[in-house]
Amino acid sequence: MAASETSTHDPSSRPATRGPVVNDFSIQVATTNGSGSQSSNTVLLRALFQMGIPVSGKNLFPSNIAGLPTWYTIRASREGFVARKKEVDVLVAMNAETARDDVLALAPGAVAIYDQPLGLEALRDDLVLYAVPFDALVAPITKEPKLRKLLRNMAYVGVVARLFSVELAEVEAAIAKQFGAKAKARELNLAAARAGFEHAATLEKRDPYSVRRMDATRGRILVDGNSACALGALFAGVTVVTWYPITPSSSLVETLVGYLRKYRVGADGKATYAVVQAEDELAAMGMVLGAGWAGARAMTATAGPGVSLMSEFAGLAYFAEIPAVIFDVQRVGPSTGLPTRTAQGDVLSTAFLSHGDTQHVLLFPGSVEECFTMAVDAFDLAERLQTPIFVMTDLDLGMNVWMSDPFPYPERPMDRGKVLSREDLDRLGGFARYRDVDGDGIGWRTLPGTDHPKAAYFTRGTGHDESAAYSESPAVFERNMERLARKLETARSLVPAPERAGEGGARVGIIAYGSSAPAVAEARVQLARERGLETDALRVRGYPFSRAVHEFVEEHERVYVVEQNRDGQLAALLKLDLAPELVPRLRSIAHVHGLPLDARSVTDEILTLEAK
Amino acid sequence: METPAPPAGPRTNRIGLAVLDYRGGKTTLCAGCGHNAISERILEAFFELGVPPERVAKFSGIGCSSKSPAYFMSRSHAFNAVHGRMPSVATGTVLANRTLLALGVSGDGDTASIGIGQFVHLMRRNLPIVYVIEDNGVYGLTKGQFSATADVGSTLKTGVANDLPPIDTCALAVQLGATFVGRSFSGDKRQLSAMLQAAVAHRGTALLDVISPCVTFNDHEGSTKSYAYMKDHDTPLQELSFIPSFEDIRVEYDPGTTAEVTLHDGSRLRLRKLEEGYDPSDRARALARLMDASRKGEVLTGVLFADPTAPSFVDALGMVDAPLATLPEAQVRPPRTVLDEIVASLR
Numbered sequence: 001m002a003a004s005e006t007s008t009h010d011p012s013s014r015p016a017t018r019g020p021v022v023n024d025f026s027i028q029v030a031t032t033n034g035s036g037s038q039s040s041n042t043v044l045l046r047a048l049f050q051m052g053i054p055v056s057g058k059n060l061f062p063s064n065i066a067g068l069p070t071w072y073t074i075r076a077s078r079e080g081f082v083a084r085k086k087e088v089d090v091l092v093a094m095n096a097e098t099a100r101d102d103v104l105a106l107a108p109g110a111v112a113i114y115d116q117p118l119g120l121e122a123l124r125d126d127l128v129l130y131a132v133p134f135d136a137l138v139a140p141i142t143k144e145p146k147l148r149k150l151l152r153n154m155a156y157v158g159v160v161a162r163l164f165s166v167e168l169a170e171v172e173a174a175i176a177k178q179f180g181a182k183a184k185a186r187e188l189n190l191a192a193a194r195a196g197f198e199h200a201a202t203l204e205k206r207d208p209y210s211v212r213r214m215d216a217t218r219g220r221i222l223v224d225g226n227s228a229c230a231l232g233a234l235f236a237g238v239t240v241v242t243w244y245p246i247t248p249s250s251s252l253v254e255t256l257v258g259y260l261r262k263y264r265v266g267a268d269g270k271a272t273y274a275v276v277q278a279e280d281e282l283a284a285m286g287m288v289l290g291a292g293w294a295g296a297r298a299m300t301a302t303a304g305p306g307v308s309l310m311s312e313f314a315g316l317a318y319f320a321e322i323p324a325v326i327f328d329v330q331r332v333g334p335s336t337g338l339p340t341r342t343a344q345g346d347v348l349s350t351a352f353l354s355h356g357d358t359q360h361v362l363l364f365p366g367s368v369e370e371c372f373t374m375a376v377d378a379f380d381l382a383e384r385l386q387t388p389i390f391v392m393t394d395l396d397l398g399m400n401v402w403m404s405d406p407f408p409y410p411e412r413p414m415d416r417g418k419v420l421s422r423e424d425l426d427r428l429g430g431f432a433r434y435r436d437v438d439g440d441g442i443g444w445r446t447l448p449g450t451d452h453p454k455a456a457y458f459t460r461g462t463g464h465d466e467s468a469a470y471s472e473s474p475a476v477f478e479r480n481m482e483r484l485a486r487k488l489e490t491a492r493s494l495v496p497a498p499e500r501a502g503e504g505g506a507r508v509g510i511i512a513y514g515s516s517a518p519a520v521a522e523a524r525v526q527l528a529r530e531r532g533l534e535t536d537a538l539r540v541r542g543y544p545f546s547r548a549v550h551e552f553v554e555e556h557e558r559v560y561v562v563e564q565n566r567d568g569q570l571a572a573l574l575k576l577d578l579a580p581e582l583v584p585r586l587r588s589i590a591h592v593h594g595l596p597l598d599a600r601s602v603t604d605e606i607l608t609l610e611a612k
Numbered sequence: 613m614e615t616p617a618p619p620a621g622p623r624t625n626r627i628g629l630a631v632l633d634y635r636g637g638k639t640t641l642c643a644g645c646g647h648n649a650i651s652e653r654i655l656e657a658f659f660e661l662g663v664p665p666e667r668v669a670k671f672s673g674i675g676c677s678s679k680s681p682a683y684f685m686s687r688s689h690a691f692n693a694v695h696g697r698m699p700s701v702a703t704g705t706v707l708a709n710r711t712l713l714a715l716g717v718s719g720d721g722d723t724a725s726i727g728i729g730q731f732v733h734l735m736r737r738n739l740p741i742v743y744v745i746e747d748n749g750v751y752g753l754t755k756g757q758f759s760a761t762a763d764v765g766s767t768l769k770t771g772v773a774n775d776l777p778p779i780d781t782c783a784l785a786v787q788l789g790a791t792f793v794g795r796s797f798s799g800d801k802r803q804l805s806a807m808l809q810a811a812v813a814h815r816g817t818a819l820l821d822v823i824s825p826c827v828t829f830n831d832h833e834g835s836t837k838s839y840a841y842m843k844d845h846d847t848p849l850q851e852l853s854f855i856p857s858f859e860d861i862r863v864e865y866d867p868g869t870t871a872e873v874t875l876h877d878g879s880r881l882r883l884r885k886l887e888e889g890y891d892p893s894d895r896a897r898a899l900a901r902l903m904d905a906s907r908k909g910e911v912l913t914g915v916l917f918a919d920p921t922a923p924s925f926v927d928a929l930g931m932v933d934a935p936l937a938t939l940p941e942a943q944v945r946p947p948r949t950v951l952d953e954i955v956a957s958l959r
Contacts, residue, residue, distance in 0.1 A: 221958035231954060237944030239936035240707050259954070263946045270932040272943050274707040279733040283700040286693065286730070290704025293691055294669070294712070295937030297944070298704060312694050406955040409948045414941050447937060448669040448689035449709050453633075455666060458682055460692040469637075470682065 023053050023078035025089035025209045027160065030102045032095050034066025036150035039178055039189070041072040044157045045401065046174035047166050048076050049222055052214040056082035056518075057401050058596050063247070063339045069098045076211055082402065083519035086598040089209060090164075092156050093118065094134070103127070111207045113159055115152075128207040130200075132159050137195045141188060151192035158196025159203075165210045168197055221404050225397035226301075228368040228407070229327050230256035232375020233299055234263065235410055238325075240291035240298035241275045242284040247339045248395040249301040249329035281306035285313040285326070292323040293459060295419065295447040297379045301327035304346050305336065307353065307390075314388055315354025316461045318484070321434070321443070323382035323389075323417070327375075330394040332594045341594025342395035344514055348569035350390050351543055357481060361491050362390045362543040364513040366499075370541070371397065372407040377496060383417035385491055386442060394564070396515040396596040418444040425452040433457040433468040434480065441487030488544050495542025498549050502536030508610070509556030511549075513540040513570060515596065516562050522599030523562075523606065531607060540570065545577050553582045560606055562589045564597055626662035626858060634659045636684040646798030646824030647680045647746045653801065654715070654744070655684040657808035661856055669705055669712045673698040673727060676753055677719030677746035677824075688715075696727025699734035702741055703925075709935035710926045713812065714741040721751045724760040724779045731781070735788035735817060739925040742811040742818045745781055746798075748826035749837035756829030767834035781821050783902045786895050786917045791816035791924075793898070793917040797842050798824040803913060806852035806881065810915075813857070815876035816924045823911060842911060849890050849901075849914030850883035873918045883915060892918045 027044070031037035041057060048055045056075045062068040075085045091106055093099040093114035100123065103112050108126040116131040138151040154175070161171050171193050179186040229252050233241070241260075243253040257275055264272045278284040284300040291298035302310070307328050317324050330346045332338035337345075353360055361381065365374045371393055378389040418438075420431055425446070431454070434443045443466075446455040457468040464480065465471040501521070512520040517539050527533040538552040553559050553574070561571035568588030575583050589605050591597075622630040634655040639648050658668060665687035672678035674695035681690045693701040702714050723731050723745050734743065749762040758766075761781065762774040785793045792814045796804040804822060811818035823842055825831045831838045836845075850871075855861050857878035865872070865882065873881040873892070883892065891897055898917045905912040932939070 221955055223958045231951075235945055235951060237939075237941060239939065239944060240704060242704065263950050264944070265930075266932065269930065271930050272932055272936065272939055274926075274929050274931055274936060276703070276707070278700065279729060282697060283703075283730055283733065286697045286700025287704035287707070289693075290671075290691065290701035290706075291708040291937070292704070293701070294705040294708035295935075296704075296708035298708065313697070316694050407951065409951050410945070414945065446689075447709075448705065449667065449712050449935065451664070451666050453666070453687050456687050456689045458686075458690045458692065460690075461694060462692070 019208060020210065021208045022210055022212050023076050023214060026073055026075045026085040026087065027090040027092060028088040029072045029074070029092040029156065030095045030098050031070055031072070031153060032066070032097070033062055033064050033068045033070045035153060037070065037072065037094070037153045040153040040157050041074065042401070043154070043171060043174040043178050044160060044166070045074050046177065046222065047161065047170040048074070048211060049217050049403065050170045050173060051167060051211060052217050053211055054078065054080040054082065054216050054403060056403070058084050058396070059400055060595065061340050069095050078214060078216070079525075080216060081518070081522040081599065083522050084596040084598045086600040090207075092160065093120065094153060094156060111209065113156065113163070130159070130163065130203050132156075132196070132199065137199055138192055141191045141195065147188065151188060154189045154192035155196035158193040158198070159200040161193070162197045162200030163203065163205065163207075165212065167213070168194070217403060219406065221406055222401050223368050223404055224251070224399055224401050225365070225368045225371040225393050226252035226329065226399060227255045228371035228404070229301070229375045229391065229393065229398070230259060231407060232372040233325075233379070234259045236297060236376045236379035237414055238297045238299050238379065239273050240288070240296045241273065242278050242287040242298070242300050244278050244281045244284050244302065244306060246281070246303045246306050248331055248399045249303050249327060252301040252327055252329060252398065281309040282313065285310040285324070288324045288326070289313055289317050289322050292382070293448070297325075297383070299325040299327065301329065303329050303331045304333045307346055307350055311354045314360065315356060315358045317388045318354065318358045318360065319356070319461055320459050321386040322459075323386055325378045325382050325389050325391065327391045327393065329398040330392065332592060338594045340395070342515065342596055343565055343592050343594065344392070344394055344516065344563050345565040345569070345592060347392060347563070347565065348567070348572055350392065351573055359488055359544070360388055360390055361385060361495060362392050363495060364392050364541050365397065366514055366517040366539050366541065368397065368402045368404045369407060374496065376410045380412075380415040381494060384415050384442070384494065385487060386417060386445065387487070392514060394515050400596070418442060420444050420446050422450055422452045422455070425450070425454050430454040432466040434464065434483070435466040436483050436486070440490040441483050441485075442490065492544045492546055495544070495546065497546050498541055498552070499539045500536065500552070501539070503534070504536055504555070506534045506536045507557045508533065508535045509552055509559040510535050510537045510562060510606070511540060511552070511559055511570070511574070512537065512562045516564055519597040519599045519602050520562050523602035526599055526603040527606060530603070533610065543573060545574070549574070550578060550582070553578055553585055557585065558587060559585050560587050560589050560609070562597070562602055565590055565592050625659050627664060629659070631655070631659050633687060634665055634685050636686045637682050639683040640679065641676055641683070642828050644827040645676070646748065646822075646826070647677055648683070649798040650744065650746055650804070650822055650824055651680050651684040653804045653808055657805060657812055658685065661809055661812055662858070663713060663812065667711070667713050669714050671698045671702040671705070671714065671716040673718050673722035675719040675722045675751065677717055678722055680746070681717050696722050696725070697730050698722070699727070699730040703734065703737070703739050706739055706741065706926065707929070708937040710931060711935055714739070716741055716743040718743065718745050720745060720747045720749060720761040721759040724781055728760070728779065732784060732788055735785045735790040735819065737925040738789060738791050738816045738922060740815050740817070742808070742820070745819070745821045746824040747781070747821050747837070748824050748830050749835070750826050750830040752826050752829055763836040766836040769829060769832055771834070780902060780906065782819065782916050783899055785819040786898045786902070790819045790917070791919045791922045792818035794819070794915045795821045795823070795911070795913045797846055797911075797913055798822055799839060799842060800846070800913070803848065803852055806854040807915065809854040809856070810873070810875060810879070810881040813875040813877050813879040814920060816922055845909060845911045847905065847910040847912050849887050849912060849916070850885055852914065853882045855880045855882060873915070873920055875920045881915065881918070892916060
């Protein structure tokens with residue numbers, strides 16, 4: 001893999017930076033998978049965070065256990081921008097295999113810290129180069145070759161710390177947190193970081209980049225979206241979790257299992273949950289439906305290929321009206337695609353997942369905090385609407401570490417939806433499962449085991465009447481489908497409302513969702529500062545679209561829909577939903593290359609399209 | 613004082629319900645279909661055991677067999693799932709509410725063809741469920757194609773002979789760890805009734821493969837799943853009688869000719885041996901005997917394997933005794949202090 005494949009950046013497009021640059025640059029670390037680099041990168045990220053500087057980290061990794069090239073980008077941004085930065089300001093070249101390509105891809109004026117034997121100084125004379133003898137630095141720390149390989153990566157953290165004024169004490173604190181109770185690992189890594197720090201004192205500083213303590217991260221947390229979803233599920237009171245391992249969703253369930261074991265086992269040693277690793281995604285989904293039907297809060301987590309397999313069951317759940325929560329941590333498709341790269345490519349297929357007139361409710365968390373809150377919401381919505389709720393996150397949101405405000409404890413009691421008890425049945429004398437008694441398209445259900453002779457009904461994927469009895473009547477079938485459409489209308493007002501940004505008077509609007517939102521927020525600043533183009537923005541958070549989404553399009557002459565797929569999938573959904581005269585206002589900015597979206601690409605494309 | 617004699621009503625079971633309370637909708641299957649007889653035996657079994665129908669959850673996939681849960685026990689919740697994937701749905705329900713008695717009804721196509729993946733994993737888990745395969749060797753609803761349990765040489769009505777070896781679902785279940793495995797015949801009322809009652813009393817996966825002739829597509833000469841073929845080839849291993857836990861019947865028996873399996877709830881399945889030396893607690897012997905029967909063209913019926921003591925899936929998961937589905941919020945939503953603790957660890 002060429003290093004240029006980790007960047008959508010054209011090296012010729014950017015002039016060299018002049019003057020000191022404080023708390024506003026990106027560091028890309030090139031290492032090999034399985035070399036301990038993740039620990040080093042986390043330590044550096046955390047040290048910056050502890051200094052109060054807004055940070056973000058993006059792991060660009062291969063589908064491999066060990067040995068293939070991997071890159072990690074750390075961005076410090078005093079303005080708090082957390083999208084991937086297109087430009088690499090500082091390269092740390094630790095991987096001999098990719099070093100040449102990595103260095104050739106840099107823009108003039110960029111910095112490269114590299115392993116001395118690589119001899120990269122011969123390649124470019126327009127960079128600031130720092131050669132570091134990493135092997136020599138770690139040699140005195142240990143004699144074990146395997147450990148030396150790992151410690152080289154911690155040594156780079158020390159070098160970076162000295163060169164860019166990261167406080168050594170914060171690096172040491174981050175190492176202590178990273179290695180916790182593993183005293184030996186902690187001491188070795190401290191020694192390696194200090195060795196790098198000491199060595200870098202001998203380097204002559206020739207670049208403009210540095211960090212300085214700020215106060216922008218106080219009270220905040222660092223967490224990945226999969227953990228946030230897991231925590232949301234924990235506090236939503238999930239009781240049945242079924243899954244089949246698939247990147248990038250596996251850590252969601254694994255993290256959840258850890259929390260469940262810790263917080264949901266009683267003093268008697270008995271669990272208030274069940275977790276099943278199923279034989280495949282079909283079974284995982286079937287188990288969720290069986291559990292949801294019986295009244296449990298049930299979930300699964302998967303990615304595109306798993307969602308495809310769940311298609312048939314998703315249609316059954318829609319038609320038989322069974323609550324379910326499915327986390328889709330999207331990765332690049334079609335097919336197996338790029339399993340370790342990010343995308344928003346399942347939106348359209350999931351909205352209509354399964355044959356017939358199936359439609360689903362989707363939630364789009366745009367931050368790790370929303371991964372938490374929407375996970376909680378999803379379980380309420382699933383039971384309220386008696387239908388599957390798909391929480392559409394992605395690899396960028398799910399597997400990368402993000403800053404966040406602490407998660408809010410759910411204030412509302414759990415909404416268990418319309419369930420009739422034995423006492424209700426005594427009072428009513430009976431019920432019809434699919435009768436729209438409330439006018440919102442949602443019938444009342446009973447749970448199996450309800451001790452009443454009138455409680456039972458027959459759940460089926462075949463045509464059925466209001467009493468759930470088999471029916472092939474054309475009129476009955478149409479009436480039922482119309483009611484299901486009415487239920488989706490109800491969903492419009494129940495899914496999280498979109499969030500607006502901007503003054504509201506702009507002619508240009510931008511719609512984004514999920515992990516595209518941070519790049520759009522930054523692009524709006526770039527457009528205003530660099531070109532004086534004021535924009536309003538709308539972050540869509542649910543499907544079917546709230547009325548407020550329509551209003552936003554009505555209020556703007558041109559609306560750019562920014563997303564990470566090829567075909568403009570959310571734009572397509574909008575076109576189906578909007579009044580026909582509004583459709584020409586939409587302009588799609590849709591790309592998929594597997595890298596998290598950056599602001600500069602969005603800015604450039606909007607400017608190009610605005611010029612037309 | 614003279615007590616007036618109660619009006620002669622229908623016989624009721626120990627919870628005061630009549631057979632009528634276990635009935636379902638009118639069958640839409642063909643007259644003479646083996647499945648209808650199985651439906652009768654199922655509802656009778658629950659009636660005889662005095663199981664409240666509300667405690668039963670019925671599951672099925674797709675096919676003629678899978679329609680049948682609509683034709684018995686209307687007072688039980690039912691879930692007619694998608695083709696071949698009923699096991700996962702039933703698994704989810706049992707996890708959500710471990711107090712339910714799960715009954716799965718499937719067919720040979722639904723289980724052995726499209727559903728073989730979920731079937732084998734269900735057998736591994738020992739989920740508490742009675743899983744009945746209504747096995748006729750053909751697809752009925754799509755008008756008579758071979759299924760994966762059709763024997764080599766068995767013919768369709770058109771004369772086409774099956775040339776692929778059948779999947780023996782009982783052998784698979786024995787090998788995979790199912791804890792109660794039996795084969796029966798829809799026409800053998802006595803054997804099937806005893807086996808069904810024992811299966812309901814068993815705590816774990818009870819797999820019953822019931823040969824159930826398809827009168828429309830597979831009951832002709834040349835079929836190995838016809839009534840006539842079963843009459844000639846049915847080879848019962850034992851004569852079964854079931855003694856429910858609530859009936860205190862103690863009869864001496866000769867351990868040389870009779871064996872007893874004591875089930876989880878204290879009920880007993882008595883097996884009068886028709887075949888010397890057959891031991892239903894030995895998986896390897898069961899497999900060997902099944903393969904032997906297949907070679908000889910016998911349809912071996914009876915209890916092939918039983919291990920009533922193995923821990924079930926719900927036991928293994930260490931769940932609370934109450935249904936997970938209806939645990940109160942206080943038990944499933946950790947308090948605010950827990951979130952505070954977790955947030956602090958992420959700082």
